[in-house]
Amino acid sequence: MDGPMDIDKEKALHTLQMSFIAKILSTFTHEMKNHLAIIKESSGLIQDIIALGKLPRKKKDAGPILSTLQAIDSQVGRSTHVINILNRFAHRMDSPASTFKMNEIIEELIVLINRMARQRRIALESDFQKNIPSIHGSPYRMQLILYTLLQEKLKQLDAQSKIIFRTSVSDGTVEIRVVEQGNRRPEDGEKSDMPQDLFQYSINGLKGEITRQRDDRAVIIRLPLTKQ
Numbered sequence: 001m002d003g004p005m006d007i008d009k010e011k012a013l014h015t016l017q018m019s020f021i022a023k024i025l026s027t028f029t030h031e032m033k034n035h036l037a038i039i040k041e042s043s044g045l046i047q048d049i050i051a052l053g054k055l056p057r058k059k060k061d062a063g064p065i066l067s068t069l070q071a072i073d074s075q076v077g078r079s080t081h082v083i084n085i086l087n088r089f090a091h092r093m094d095s096p097a098s099t100f101k102m103n104e105i106i107e108e109l110i111v112l113i114n115r116m117a118r119q120r121r122i123a124l125e126s127d128f129q130k131n132i133p134s135i136h137g138s139p140y141r142m143q144l145i146l147y148t149l150l151q152e153k154l155k156q157l158d159a160q161s162k163i164i165f166r167t168s169v170s171d172g173t174v175e176i177r178v179v180e181q182g183n184r185r186p187e188d189g190e191k192s193d194m195p196q197d198l199f200q201y202s203i204n205g206l207k208g209e210i211t212r213q214r215d216d217r218a219v220i221i222r223l224p225l226t227k228q
Contacts (some may be wrong), residue, residue, distance in 0.1 A: 006201075016148075016194055020144050027115045028082070032079065035082075042069075042071050042075070081111075082111060085107075089112060098138075098139060099136045100136075103130075103167055105143050106146065110124050126166075135225065135226055136226040141206065142206060145199070145203065145206075146176070156180075157182050157183070160182060180217050203221065209222050210222075
């Protein structure tokens with residue numbers, strides 16, 4: 001049975017989780033507005049052509065309309081991709097624990113919070129080892145941990161920097177490295193919203209461990225693989 005201290009930490013984590021979900025949804029809706037604005041602009045161009053009676057009579061002259069329709073189709077495809085990612089992210093919370101692929105949950109996170117990084121002109125990149133075996137635990141808790149690290153680095157790094165997520169497998173564990181490349185802001189020292197003891201509690205709950213390089217340029221998380 002959980003003690004009073006664990007119950008308090010779970011409540012605090014639940015509050016942070018709700019804040020994390022709210023941030024994801026806010027970012028997603030802004031992104032969708034941008035996608036729809038592009039579609040509307042392209043659609044408006046075709047409507048203008050029709051209204052002015054400038055529809056081409058020959059196939060060879062239909063290039064501008066075809067390219068506009070292709071742009072709409074491409075944008076719909078990108079929007080559908082983001083929506084599918086959000087749907088997958090939401091279903092991670094269907095149960096307290098499940099078996100999941102580490103690369104997949106990091107990919108989801110990068111897609112859903114990429115707008116936040118772009119606003120700070122910081123690039124998010126992935127460097128995944130392929131075919132990493134599954135992990136059993138709480139995928140949304142792991143995403144909260146990675147989001148917390150990312151949030152910390154976004155506050156610290158200057159524009160034109162990079163944050164790279166690297167995954168690898170060694171000795172029955174999966175290793176996730178969150179690596180920063182670039183200059184830090186002069187006001188370096190601004191930290192994340194999650195207290196260190198709560199952060200460590202979250203890692204422990206996944207039976208993992210976390211280490212930071214001496215210069216704090218890379219954070220390394222190791223989690224045990226699911227036994228087959």
